[in-house]
Amino acid sequence: MTVRLKPLDQQTIVITGASSGIGLATARDAAKAGARVVIVSRNAGDLETIAREITESGGQALAVAADVSKREDVERVAREAIQRFGGIDTWVNDAAVALYGTLEKIPLEDQRHLFDVNYWGVVHGSLVAAGHLRKSGGALINIGSVLSDRAMIDQGQYSASKHAVRGFTDALRMELEREGAPISVTLIKPAAINTPYPEHARNYLDAPSPMVPPPTYDPHVVARAILHAATSPTRALVVGFGGWAISLFGNLFPPLADLVMEATGRASQTTQAPGRREMRDNLYEPRQDGAEHSVISNTHRRSSLLLEAQMRPLTTLALVVGLGFAAFSLLRPTRAEGRDHDRRMAENYRRYRETRRQAGNGHDQPTMGPGGYPNRAPDRSAHDRRMGN
Known part of the structure; x- marks a missing residue:
């Protein structure tokens, strides 16, 4: 009722x-x-x-x-x-x-x-x-x-x-x-x-x-x-x-x-x-x-903020959500910052691939086998063990 x-x-x-x-x-x-x-x-x-x-x-x-x-x-x-x-x-x-x-x-x-x-x-x-x-x-x-x-x-x-x-x-x-x-x-x-x-x-x-x-x-x-x-x-x-x-x-x-x-x-x-x-x-x-x-x-x-929050739960919820959104907006990167970040990540990845290529004498690049399927790159660690290195 x-x-x-x-x-x-x-x-x-x-x-x-x-x-x-x-x-x-x-x-x-x-x-x-x-x-x-x-x-x-x-x-x-x-x-x-x-x-x-x-x-x-x-x-x-x-x-x-x-x-x-x-x-x-x-x-x-x-x-x-x-x-x-x-x-x-x-x-x-x-x-x-x-x-x-x-x-x-x-x-x-x-x-x-x-x-x-x-x-x-x-x-x-x-x-x-x-x-x-x-x-x-x-x-x-x-x-x-x-x-x-x-x-x-x-x-x-x-x-x-x-x-x-x-x-x-x-x-x-x-x-x-x-x-x-x-x-x-x-x-x-x-x-x-x-x-x-x-x-x-x-x-x-x-x-x-x-x-x-x-x-x-x-x-x-x-x-x-x-x-x-x-x-x-x-x-x-x-x-x-x-x-x-x-x-x-x-x-x-x-x-x-x-x-x-x-x-x-x-x-x-x-x-x-x-x-x-x-x-x-x-x-x-x-x-x-x-x-x-x-x-x-x-x-x-002469007042209790805790009490006021309990007496106005919807207002309190809206305030908390608003503060959370404001904090997120302040911490979220801008579009320009986002583009700069993407460029930096791409450049870092390019350098990483170049370093791997030079260190691996090209073996990090896949070769094509019969039927057009890529061969696995040689396992250098296994090769070294066989040679006694």
Whole structure:
């Protein structure tokens, strides 16, 4: 079945994890584009502040406090969205928590809870959304990571949860396609993004604060990918060349990539900057939200050429073909150069034949035998052997 997605200004978009980082940037950008946004997180107070800000700027927003690890909370989000705006067109599963530390050091209780949010939260949101989107069509967008493809040392369980999100998303997409459901299913895989993610993380490392390894990207770059997927059926999008390159390197040369991670992973993920204490550790309880960026990282990239290439594949293909043709034209010899080359080759061949004729005392020229057939030239090496030379 053909999937037809509405323009943003005709959509109602549900966004989990919308009180900070990527989710917050997406909510703001979607509202600016005219979409009605349903923003979801555990932090009721900050959600209301964000919804008020969007409304005062001329947008439409509904704040719903919910814990995505609980199926009943997610079902309530859908009910309130439909009651307020009449339906759902796009559902974005962005909520996640983070742990930094070795797998043996992090308590299993914490590891299980991370999966409750990062994996089961996506499962709950996806299944609830699919139940509603089957009726009128729409987009389901799950936020994975470049760590869906390649594990990061000292973020083992986060990496594992994002691997699980990728597997679930791919399986659900196939099931929906098989039944002909009018739903586009997209996996977004951001690289390192400058959000409060490391400040919100529970930290078991011997450092004041964890961090994401550079280079980092602005969360609005990811929001751009999400809103593209909300209007254009897309299987997957990667945001950030650096993370994509590391994933590719890891898939092509796993042992070497492991060695690089082991040597640099800890240093690239720790900092002496303490971050904001009021944000620290939201694993079990919400902490202060309302920020798109982290104070730990001072710089970030505001665009991703890799993302733009994926969003415009035909333009990218035409550009690559054009550049290839231009390079071929520059390297190809001109007609005059070609004629000169042919003359040089002919002259070299003529000299070669002359040298052979003189060296072979004329025996390189064929002689005619009976019936007009050419005789083979004498085998001088065989003749020399018979003469004892």
